[in-house]
Amino acid sequence: EVQLVQSGAEVKKPGESLKISCKGSGYSFSNYWIGWVRQMPGKGLEWMGIMYPVDSDTRYSPSFQGQVTISADKSITTAYLQWSSLKASDTAMYYCARLQGGNEYYFDFWGQGTLVTVSS
């Protein structure tokens, strides 16, 4: 059974750094792109970026380029999303999702989400 299990909720202050995780199991982690999606309170889904664990090839949405860093450790089948300096506007739910590829692309399995709250 494919599972993506994300790390727990975080409460941080503006300017602090943060790294959240997403552990994949039940499939060949290295062979699928994994992505991150933001959902701000009461809002829709926004794609942030994707990474291919085999070679760490990473693509960012222009809206998030330079704002976050996506990484992965394939030895422990875990992907990461990190911030070096959080802002209040980073308060949101963050989801990781596995990208099904081939001729068409879609996120077929999702993590349960990690709520990040940034407040002074």
Place this chain on the structure above:
Amino acid sequence: QSVLTQPPSASGTPGQKITISCSGSSSKIGSNTVNWYQQLPGTAPKLLIYSNNQRPSGVPDRFSGSKSGTSASLAISGLQSEDEADYYCAVWDDSLNGPVFGGGTKLTVL
């Protein structure tokens, strides 16, 4: 503002059939297949329809998708109270190397 346009809300009564639309440009929906995600209250999104009209294993056949030109639709027949959720369409954007999502439609079952 999303490049894919969905109505912000939709509603129906149990047993009814409803459709949710998703419209975009020829470079978006016109060029790639459409996927739909269901997000039940307080939960993560779940893949509902992929490649315009394919259902993943476990998704009831009450849910169906279609696409014509630069528009797509999600139909839900035999509406049930547990279908109350937010529904998002999405297409792969080749220039972004990532997906674009519609703004979402909140379905209320009256």
